[in-house]
Amino acid sequence: MNSSMFNKSNATSSIGENIYHYLRKGIIELKLKPGDSLSAKNIAEQLEVSRSPVRDSIIKLGKEGLVDIVAQSGTTVSKIDxxxxxxxxxxxxxxxxxxxxxxxxxxxxxxxxxxxxxxxxxxxxxxxxxxxxxxxxxxxxxxxxxxxxxxxxxxxxxxxxxxxxxxxxxxxxxxxxxxxxxxxxxxxxxxxxxxxxxxxxxxxxxxxxxxxxxxxxxxxxxxxxxxxxxxxxxxxxxxxxx
CATH class of the missing domain: 1.20.120.530 (GntR ligand-binding domain-like)
Incomplete structure (x- = not known):
């Protein structure tokens, strides 16, 4: 996805919402496969945004059971339960x-x-x-x-x-x-x-x-x-x- 889509001037919703929907779409469409590692740093660099909205999106996805967040072990796309x-x-x-x-x-x-x-x-x-x-x-x-x-x-x-x-x-x-x-x-x-x-x-x-x-x-x-x-x-x- 083009990083310009995450620019507030081009979006009808917040940057955080766009990042959340982008990641969720990638997960449910299996572009991000079960077990894949997720790095807030790498995602932020890829989308040219700050880490804060990326972390917030990952936390939200964790509450939905779509990512597994393990302290000191990293974050991965959840396997199908x-x-x-x-x-x-x-x-x-x-x-x-x-x-x-x-x-x-x-x-x-x-x-x-x-x-x-x-x-x-x-x-x-x-x-x-x-x-x-x-x-x-x-x-x-x-x-x-x-x-x-x-x-x-x-x-x-x-x-x-x-x-x-x-x-x-x-x-x-x-x-x-x-x-x-x-x-x-x-x-x-x-x-x-x-x-x-x-x-x-x-x-x-x-x-x-x-x-x-x-x-x-x-x-x-x-x-x-x-x-x-x-x-x-x-x-x-x-x-x-x-």
Missing amino acids: LDRVAEEQFIRFSLEEKVMMLFIEKSSSREISKLEELMEMQKANLEKKEYNTFLNYDDEFHSVFFETANKQMSWELIVSMSGHYRRLRLITLWDLEIAEDVMKQHYDLLKFIKEKNIDMARKTVQEHTMRIFAQKDFMVKKYPTFFKEKNDEIDLFNNFKR
Whole structure:
């Protein structure tokens, strides 16, 4: 990112906010990989800013669980914590399930057209293997439900608390078969929305948000250095499914 973007005269928000969003974006898009070292000094030099807003941003990311700050040992990008993924996913499913009912009641042809447009954008980016852009359109697709139901605060809560879940979603998309399955579920969901079939729409939302349970073991085996080691993580996932 060009350092001029962190100049107050060119930014609509503070330098600190810009640095925070820059680092957070790098983490959730896996440009900064789990376990990577973070140096406030190096980041400040790279962005041509003082260390103070960089340190503040790192502390904020630490509170979100996206970086690990260990005294006298340094700061690293946190590894994906499957316990936390389960909690973040639980919050998302619990809210989205309720919102889906409101969306079906309130939605019009305008919202349906928006969903169709976003699905085309997802499809195009999947074909180009632009997985981060695909996920951005995926999130925008789901945000339409919350906006239409007038529950934007709930969506903002989901986004702000889903850093670990988002990274796992991205990793799963590196498998083409899984990515294509995501698209199929969106097409199914849109079909049930058009039919005003609340029960099937809710079931599809559940299957869509919980698909990650069936994929996590494969991803941990394929990318072991990305994940936090913990003996009891599997029980938490299995308990949630029950």
